[in-house]
Amino acid sequence: xxxxxxxAEVSVNAFLLLGLGGIVGILSGMFGVGGGFLMxxxxxxxxxxxxxxxxxxANQIVASSFSGVLAHFKRRTVDLKMGLVLLIxxxxxxxxxxxxxxxxxxxxxxxxxxxLCYVVFLGVIGGLMFFESLRAIRRSKKPSAVPERKxxxxxxxxxxxxxxRTSGLYxxxxxxxxxxxxxxxxxxxxGVGGGFxxxxxxxxxxxMPTKVVIGTSLFQIIFVTAFTTLLHATxxxxxxxxLAVLLLIGGVIGAQIGTRIxxxxxAEQLRILLSIMVIAVCAKLALDLLIEPSExxxxxxxxxx
Amino acid sequence: MIxxxxxxxxxxxxxxAAEEVVAGLSRDEVRIxxxxxxxxxxxxxxxxxxxxAATEPMEVIITVSGPAQTVNxxxxxxxxxxxxxxxxxxxxxxxxxxxxxxxxxxRDVLTRTExxxxxISIPRAIRSVGAPSTVENAAExxxxxxxxxxxxxxxxxxxxxxxxxxxxxxxxxxDLPANLVEGPYDTRIFLVRGGVVVDDYETVxxxxxxxxxxxxxxxAHQRPLIYGLLSLFIAIVxxxxxxxxxxxxxx
Numbered sequence: 001x002x003x004x005x006x007x008a009e010v011s012v013n014a015f016l017l018l019g020l021g022g023i024v025g026i027l028s029g030m031f032g033v034g035g036g037f038l039m040x041x042x043x044x045x046x047x048x049x050x051x052x053x054x055x056x057x058a059n060q061i062v063a064s065s066f067s068g069v070l071a072h073f074k075r076r077t078v079d080l081k082m083g084l085v086l087l088i089x090x091x092x093x094x095x096x097x098x099x100x101x102x103x104x105x106x107x108x109x110x111x112x113x114x115x116l117c118y119v120v121f122l123g124v125i126g127g128l129m130f131f132e133s134l135r136a137i138r139r140s141k142k143p144s145a146v147p148e149r150k151x152x153x154x155x156x157x158x159x160x161x162x163x164x165r166t167s168g169l170y171x172x173x174x175x176x177x178x179x180x181x182x183x184x185x186x187x188x189x190x191g192v193g194g195g196f197x198x199x200x201x202x203x204x205x206x207x208m209p210t211k212v213v214i215g216t217s218l219f220q221i222i223f224v225t226a227f228t229t230l231l232h233a234t235x236x237x238x239x240x241x242x243l244a245v246l247l248l249i250g251g252v253i254g255a256q257i258g259t260r261i262x263x264x265x266x267a268e269q270l271r272i273l274l275s276i277m278v279i280a281v282c283a284k285l286a287l288d289l290l291i292e293p294s295e296x297x298x299x300x301x302x303x304x305x
Numbered sequence: 306m307i308x309x310x311x312x313x314x315x316x317x318x319x320x321x322a323a324e325e326v327v328a329g330l331s332r333d334e335v336r337i338x339x340x341x342x343x344x345x346x347x348x349x350x351x352x353x354x355x356x357x358a359a360t361e362p363m364e365v366i367i368t369v370s371g372p373a374q375t376v377n378x379x380x381x382x383x384x385x386x387x388x389x390x391x392x393x394x395x396x397x398x399x400x401x402x403x404x405x406x407x408x409x410x411x412r413d414v415l416t417r418t419e420x421x422x423x424x425i426s427i428p429r430a431i432r433s434v435g436a437p438s439t440v441e442n443a444a445e446x447x448x449x450x451x452x453x454x455x456x457x458x459x460x461x462x463x464x465x466x467x468x469x470x471x472x473x474x475x476x477x478x479x480d481l482p483a484n485l486v487e488g489p490y491d492t493r494i495f496l497v498r499g500g501v502v503v504d505d506y507e508t509v510x511x512x513x514x515x516x517x518x519x520x521x522x523x524x525a526h527q528r529p530l531i532y533g534l535l536s537l538f539i540a541i542v543x544x545x546x547x548x549x550x551x552x553x554x555x556x
Contacts, residue, residue: 004339010483067543234530244540248540297450
């Protein structure tokens with residue numbers, strides 16, 4: 001069934017959108033990522049104008065994250081305090097990111113920088129997670145494995161310590177704010193929620209337990225993407241409600257299913273699956289940059305776009 | 306006396322302004338609804354004559370042209386191992402949709418000067434002035450624009466698609482694709498004899514969003530803050546709804 005999208009001004013298959021929303025929703029629920037880094041390129045591919053895809057995707061992430069976070073609230077796997085600290089950094093970061101984005105656009109080449117951002121961050125994070133998870137799985141198979149030592153690095157030497165009971169942490173608020181800020185900047189530039197950067201940062205930099213990380217990341221993403229949606233809707237008029245509704249119907253159902261699959265899997269398995277997916281998207285984007293495209297020319301709307 | 310002379314003059318002159326188009330459309334409005342997936346428009350008409358047709362065969366050309374837009378055409382080049390957009394040309398005025406249907410091959414039917422004057426063929430319908438001097442081969446960019454839009458069925462060159470009966474009646478069908486831009490679509494009909502346009506007729510097909518599409522579009526542009534908040538509200542309700550349903554069915 002074809003449906004005409006009023007803002008994007010293209011006609012697409014409604015079931016295709018529902019299906020895309022569903023698949024990305026499942027991943028979102030499983031891994032605590034918004035799914036934007038998968039959905040935004042997929043929307044480009046089916047012919048949605050990039051500006052509309054990025055803005056509408058932010059709106060859809062709000063829905064799937066909200067759906068996912070409710071399931072996590074019920075199981076008490078959301079660290080609200082940590083979420084709020086991350087959010088403070090995230091909102092500041094998003095505001096900076098939008099400014100950076102505008103400057104880059106004036107310089108031209110914003111597409112390339114966004115793509116390079118994707119390739120570099122997805123590649124580094126995917127690779128790190130993959131090898132770390134492999135090691136963890138191998139370790140867990142040996143019964144006589146040495147128990148992991150608590151590391152006391154730089155993160156523990158900073159002032160303004162705060163107790164995060166749900167995560168079982170007593171650390172300074174500076175690292176979470178910096179993580180939130182950094183993710184906020186990248187999220188605004190890359191047009192995603194930023195979960196795929198924040199989840200590993202929370203695990204490896206802040207040392208939070210994996211089960212808490214996902215709920216907390218979703219909690220923070222809701223607010224950052226809601227902020228982004230409003231910004232796009234009021235400045236660029238590029239949020240397509242019809243597209244968002246179709247994506248989010250699939251998305252919220254998928255997120256519920258995904259959250260339940262996530263509970264049944266072990267933390268290491270979750271991480272290795274997420275890392276494989278991240279590497280796959282990275283490889284696809286890298287190939288697009290490396291291989292000569294069949295059509296060297298591309299069309300964009302002119303003038304002040 | 307003067308009036309009688311004028312009348313006589315008319316009698317003498319009208320046969321010289323030999324042929325005239327009388328035309329109709331199967332519809333002069335296209336309504337874009339939620340399930341819009343393209344539309345066919347039948348364009349038909351007849352040639353009105355005050356004198357027997359000339360011996361030279363007559364041809365008919367019909368064009369339908371969507372609202373003009375400025376388009377940025379970018380070209381990728383290989384730099385430092387990756388493919389990067391290196392140059393761009395702004396095409397000032399390119400119709401968002403353009404179909405040109407003719408009773409014969411357009412190249413044979415119309416002379417180049419007539420094409421230039423009336424801007425009939427696809428390359429002539431695009432207006433590109435002042436490509437930056439840094440770009441070497443500016444024509445390459447307009448060619449690319451035509452190639453990409455033709456592949457998307459937005460530019461259509463329909464030779465031999467106008468049916469002409471007895472040098473008098475003609476008809477053709479223009480297939481409007483689903484990804485239409487809103488606005489007036491100028492429709493022109495040309496009568497051509499010996500490569501020269503002898504008469505033309507212009508009308509407009511209005512393409513408009515209606516119903517829910519119209520409402521969403523207007524709200525997004527006129528009340529963006531409310532629209533944004535409404536979008537978020539829908540997102541949160543949908544997220545909460547799915548969560549509640551799944552809790553209820555205990556999946």
